[in-house]
Amino acid sequence: MRRIADVGAAVIGTGFIGTVHVEQLRRIGVRVRGVLGSTPERGEARADALGVDRAYPSLEALLDDGSVDVVHVTSPNHLHVPQARQILEAGRHVVCEKPLAMAAADSASLVQLAERSGLVNAVNFNIRFYPLHQHVRELVASGALGDVRFVTGHYFQDWLLLQTDWNWRLEPDKGGSLRAVGDIGSHWLDLMTFLTGAQVTDVMADLTTFIPQRAQPRGPVETFSTERSTDTVEREMATEDTASILLRFANGARGAVSVSQISPGRKNSLRWEIDGSAGAAAWDSETPDHLWLGHRGQPNEILQRDPALMGAAGRAAAALPGGHVEGFDDTFGALFRAIYSDVIAGRPSERPPYATFADGHDEVLVGDAVAESARLGRWVEVDRSPAHRPVSVKAS
Ligand SMILES: NC(=O)c1ccc[n+]([C@@H]2O[C@H](COP(=O)([O-])OP(=O)(O)OC[C@H]3O[C@@H](n4cnc5c(N)ncnc54)[C@H](O)[C@@H]3O)[C@@H](O)[C@H]2O)c1
Numbered sequence: 001m002r003r004i005a006d007v008g009a010a011v012i013g014t015g016f017i018g019t020v021h022v023e024q025l026r027r028i029g030v031r032v033r034g035v036l037g038s039t040p041e042r043g044e045a046r047a048d049a050l051g052v053d054r055a056y057p058s059l060e061a062l063l064d065d066g067s068v069d070v071v072h073v074t075s076p077n078h079l080h081v082p083q084a085r086q087i088l089e090a091g092r093h094v095v096c097e098k099p100l101a102m103a104a105a106d107s108a109s110l111v112q113l114a115e116r117s118g119l120v121n122a123v124n125f126n127i128r129f130y131p132l133h134q135h136v137r138e139l140v141a142s143g144a145l146g147d148v149r150f151v152t153g154h155y156f157q158d159w160l161l162l163q164t165d166w167n168w169r170l171e172p173d174k175g176g177s178l179r180a181v182g183d184i185g186s187h188w189l190d191l192m193t194f195l196t197g198a199q200v201t202d203v204m205a206d207l208t209t210f211i212p213q214r215a216q217p218r219g220p221v222e223t224f225s226t227e228r229s230t231d232t233v234e235r236e237m238a239t240e241d242t243a244s245i246l247l248r249f250a251n252g253a254r255g256a257v258s259v260s261q262i263s264p265g266r267k268n269s270l271r272w273e274i275d276g277s278a279g280a281a282a283w284d285s286e287t288p289d290h291l292w293l294g295h296r297g298q299p300n301e302i303l304q305r306d307p308a309l310m311g312a313a314g315r316a317a318a319a320l321p322g323g324h325v326e327g328f329d330d331t332f333g334a335l336f337r338a339i340y341s342d343v344i345a346g347r348p349s350e351r352p353p354y355a356t357f358a359d360g361h362d363e364v365l366v367g368d369a370v371a372e373s374a375r376l377g378r379w380v381e382v383d384r385s386p387a388h389r390p391v392s393v394k395a396s
Contacts (some may be wrong), residue, residue, distance in 0.1 A: 002344050003344075004028065004029040004030060004340060004344065005029050005030075005031065007030050007031065007069050007070065007340060007343055007344065008030075008031050008032075008033045008065075008067040008068045008069050008070070009025050009030050009031065009032055009033065009068065009069065009070045009071070009072060010032070010033050010034050010035065010036065010056070010062050010065070010068045010070075010071050010072070011025070011032060011035045011036070011071075011072045011074060012035070012036045012059070012062070012071060012072065012073050012074060012075050012079075012083055013036070013037075013038075013073070013074035013075040013076075013097075014035050014036075014037045014042070014043065014046035014047075014050070014074075015074070017074045017097060017124075018035070018046075018072075018074035019046075019050065020329060020332055021072045021074055021095075021332065022035065022050050022052065023050075023329070024329060024332035024333045024336055025072075025336060027333050028333055028336050028337050028340065030070075030336070030340060031067075032050075032052050033052075033053065033054060033065060033067050033068050034047065034052055034053060034054030034055060034056050034062065034065065034068075035047050035050065035052050035054075035055055035056070036055070036056045036058070036059060036062050037055060038075075040055065040057045043055030043056065043057075059083060059086055059087075063086065063087065063090040063092065068092060069092060069093060069343060070092060070093040070094070070095060070120070070340075070343055071083075071087045071092050071093070071094055071095070072094075072095045072096075072097075072124075073087070073094065073095070073096040073097055074097050074124075075097075076168045076169075076174045076175070077097075077099060077102055077169075077174060077175050077176050077182070078102060078173060078174045078175075078176075080096050080097065080099070080100060080101060081100075081101045081102075081106040081107075081110060083096075084096045084100075084110055084121075084357075085109075085110065085113060088110075088113050088114055088117050088119060088121070089113070091117070091119070092119065093119045093120035093121070093343050094114075094119065094120070094121055094122070095122045095123075095124060095336075095339060096121075096122070096123055096124065096357075096360070097123075097124045098123055098124055098125055098186055098187070098190075098360065098363070099176060099182050099183075099186055099360065099363065099364060099367070100123050100357060100360030100361060100363070100364060101360075101361075101364055102175075102176035102177070102182075103364070104361070104364050104365055104368055107357070107360060107361035107364045108361055110357050110360075110361070111357045111358050111361045114356075114357045118347050118348075119347070119348075120339060120342045120343050120347065120348050121348065121356055121357040122335075122339045122352070122354045122355065122356060122357075123354075123355040123356065123357060123359060123360035123363075124332075124335070124355075125186075125187060125190040125191070125194075125354075125355040125359070125360075125363075126328075126331040126332050126335050127187050127190075127191050127270065127285075127331060128190070128191060128194045128331075128335070128353070128354070128355065129317050129331040129332075129334040129335040129338070129354075130283075130288050130317070130326075130331055131305050131307075131310060131314045131315075131317040131318040131326065131334065132283060132288070132289070132290075132291045132303070132305050132310070132314065133191065133194070133195060133283070133317075134310075134311075134313035134314045134316065134317040134334075134353070135291070135303075135310040135311055135313065135314030136195050136274075136281055136283070136291065137194060137195050137197075137313065138311040138312070138313050138314070139281065139311070140195055140196055140197065140274065140276075140281075141197060143278075144278070144279060145274060145275075145276030145277075145278055145279045145280065145281060146276040146277030146278025146279065147251075147252075147276055147277040147278075148196045148198065148249075148251060148253045148274055148275075148276050149252075149253055149254070149275055149276060149277060150253065150254055150255065150273075150274075150275040151192050151196060151247065151249065151253055151254070151255035151272070151273075151274050151275075152255055152256050152257070152272070152273050152275075153188060153192075153257055153258075153270070153271045153272035153273060154188075154257060154258040154259065154260070154269070154270070154271055155184045155185055155187060155188045155257070155258075155259050155260075155269070155270045155271075156258070156259075156260045156261075156263035156266035156269045157184060157260070157261045157263065157266060157267065157268055157269070158261070158262065158263050158264050158265060158266050158267060159261065159267075160211075160241065160261040160262055161261075161262045161263075161264055163211055163213070163214055163215060164214070164215050164232070165214070166214060166215065166216050166217055166221050166232075167221055168221075169183055170214060170216075170235070170237065170239065171235075172238055172239055175239070176239075177238070177239065177371065178207075178239065178240070178367050178370065178371055179239035179240055179241075179261070180239075180240050180241060180242060180243055180259045180260060180261045181205075181207070181240065181243045181245075181259055181367055181370050181371075182367055183261070184259060184261070184270075185243060185245070185257065185259040185367075185370075186363050186366075186367065187270065188257055188259070188270060188272065189257070189363060189366055190355060190359065190363050191270075191272065192247075192249075192255070192257075192272065192274075193359075193362075194355075195272075195274065196249060196251070196253065196274065197251075198249040198250045198251040198253060199249065199250045199362065199382070200247050200248070200249055200250075200366050200369075200382060201248050201249060201250050201381060201382055202247070202248040202369070202379050202380065202381050202382065203245055203246065203247055203248075203366065203369045203370050203373050203379070203380055203382070204245070204246040204373055204378065204379045204380075205243060205244070205245045205246075205369075205370040205371075205373040205374045205380075206243065206244045206245075206374060207240035207242070207243050207370075207371075207374040208240060208241060208242045208243075209237050209238075209239065209240055209241055210241045210242065210262060211237060211241060211262070212236065212237055213234050213235060213236055213237060214234075214235050214237055215232035215233070215234060215235075216232055216233050216234075216235045217229030217231065217232050218231045218232065218233065219231075240374075241260065241261055241262045242258070242259065242260040242261075242262065243257075243258070243259040243260075243370070243374075244256070244257075244258050245257050245258075245259070245370060245373075246379075268285065268286075268328075269284070269285060269286055270284075270285040271283065271284045271285070275294075279293060279294060279295055279296075280292075280293070280294035280295075281293055281294070282294065285328075288305075288325075288326065288327055288328075289304055289305040289325050289326060290302050290303070290304055290305075291303040291305075304322055304323070305318065305322060305326065306318075306321070306322025306323070307321065307322070308322065309322070313353070316334075316337075316338075317331075317334040318334075319333060319334065335354055338352070338353050338354050339352075339354050362384075365382050365383060365384060366382050368382075368383065369381065369382040369383065
């Protein structure tokens with residue numbers, strides 16, 4: 001049996017989230033062999049800053065390094081498909097940031113390739129790995145809430161509020177034609193499917209672009225950067241600042257989610273509530289160690305995250321005793337522990353708790369239905385017909 005310390009990883013992209021990947025890989029004992037930046041110079045500078053041994057000059061050089069077993073893709077969205085494809089073709093396990101792809105045909109082909117390879121393939125929907133989310137999933141599956149009926153919430157941020165706020169996500173050729181929904185709405189939607197065990201089947205969406213033109217700095221801008229350039233060009237905006245989406249789930253549940261990247265004061269606010277026939281649960285990302293449990297005939301409860309008070313899945317995801325608050329970073333550690341237990345085994349487990357490429361593809365299909373519904377102004381069914389379904393390698 002291999003040990004975690006024998007496994008080598010490399011990280012593509014050294015921005016906001018690539019840094020979190022490097023730090024959390026080290027935390028669980030994985031050796032980070034090197035990073036790949038947008039240019040060799042930038043890669044070198046980030047490798048120095050992060051204390052990583054190597055900056056690879058290219059993806060080919062990275063894949064030539066025999067000590068790399070797993071590659072993490074944290075580059076901008078348009079690079080996910082070509083990089084993930086090259087990594088799988090080189091026989092390496094892959095952890096790809098969300099969204100898996102900007103088009104369903106691409107995510108479907110990645111699912112096929114991943115299945116054929118037998119390699120571990122994961123999409124970084126880290127929010128599943130707040131310990132209380134692992135706990136709620138078990139709670140819902142046990143029937144503690146009764147039949148899930150009504151699923152509501154929001155994902156709000158404010159970092160794109162101003163006309164002068166800029167990021168590659170605003171460029172459809174780099175971020176995709178869905179912006180707020182693809183970037184953060186996808187987390188909420190994946191999470192609700194994970195917690196309820198029910199896929200979204202139909203959507204009715206209203207997408208709005210409140211800021212029709214933005215000032216693009218002539219140089220590159222880091223995500224969540226607070227620096228402002230005065231040397232800018234005006235750009236027309238083609239993607240949504242906000243979304244209001246009505247939802248139908250496969251188990252008959254109904255729901256609604258609001259998504260915004262222009263909500264003043266909401267830095268990174270994800271909230272959800274699941275109302276069942278016997279009880280309810282609700283959570284707020286700004287108080288992530290607290291789970292609200294609602295009752296009709298008895299006082300409501302607050303479960304404070306505590307390994308001693310959660311089920312097996314919640315306990316497995318928790319890193320600290322109760323009262324020692326865990327947050328965003330910690331979800332990566334918990335997610336990576338689950339992924340790397342499959343890496344050590346050499347292949348994906350039967351039902352991985354993390355999102356696989358198949359889950360990432362399904363999220364792209366839901367996004368397509370959202371875009372189509374907004375365009376047509378009516379309900380649209382998520383198209384899981386054979387044309388959009390990756391051919392199952394096992395079945396063929
Ligand atoms: N799971 C999460 O919670 C979460 C949070 C933030 C971002 N993300 C995802 O992570 C990805 C990166 O987002 P970010 O916020 O870190 O963006 P970022 O702009 O901060 O970082 C992206 C990095 O990729 C680098 N890059 C660009 N082209 C490259 C290339 N050809 N090869 C290697 N590196 C290249 C850039 O120089 C930059 O350092 C996106 O897909 C985003 O959706 C996920």
